[in-house]
Amino acid sequence: MKVDIAARPAAGGTILDITGDIDLAHSPAVRKALLQEIKEKKTPKVYLNLEKVRYIDSSGIASLVEGLKASRDLGSRLVLYGLSKSVREVMELSRLQKIFEIHENEAQATAS
C-alpha cells in the first residue's frame, strides 16, 4: 500500500495528512515531507494527522524522532494526533508516548 501525504494550513502551522502504512518502504517519504516542513519551510507548528495510518514500524518511528529532534533544534513544535491502537502500541513499546506531544483529534491538537 502506497503512502499518501497531503499538506493543508492549520492554526499557526501546517497539517500533514498521512494515509497508508508507514513501513520500511514508505517511511522515507514521510521523513522527507516532515523534514521539509520543519527544516526548509520552518513551519512553527507541524501537525501530523495519523488517523488513516493503520501500521507504523520502527523505521517510521525513527522518522518521527528525527522530525521531533529537528523541531526542537529550531524551537518549533511537532504535534501528533489520531493515533490508532496499533500506532499507539508501538509508541508505548518505544516508550516515546511521553516524549511526543500527542492529542486525540484535530480539534484538540490545533487548540493546544
Place this chain on the structure above:
Amino acid sequence: MLLKLELQSNPEALCLVRATVERAAEVLDFPEGDVRAIVRSVDEALANVMRHAYGGRTGRPIEMRCQKWSGKGIEDKQSGIEIVLRDEGAAVDPAKMKGRPLSEIRPGGLGLHFIRQSMDVVEFSRKNGKNQLRMVKYLAPTPRPAGSEGE
C-alpha cells in the same frame, strides 16, 4: 505447515506479508493484540534482513515458514505459532542482536526491541550458510467455563 513463503528482499513486499501473517494468526485464534504483536515481529524481522543482512540490496531470497506449534512453553502443554525466517545475507552475530537502550531518544535500533517484547521465543542462528530467526508466540489457554473442572 500453515504457510511457506519465498519472497525477495523488497520493502514493497512487506505489506503483503503483514496481511498474510495477520490472517494466519487469526486462523489460529490469537486475540487481536497478539495478532498485532506477531505481525509487527515478522515485519520488523524482515526489515532487519533487508536492511542489515542484505545491506539494502533488493531481489535477494528470504524464506518464511509459519506453522502451528505445540510443546513445552510457560506451561507443560502449550500451543502457539512458530515462524522461521531464513536468508542468505551477511552472517549476523547473535551476541550483537540486543537493540539499543530505550532511554536514548534517537532514531533507529528499535526493531529488535519490538520483536523481543512481542514474541515469547526469539532465537538467532546460522545454519548451512544461512541466517535463521525462529520466533514463537504462545497462545494463551482458553479459560475453562465455570463448573467444567473434573469433566
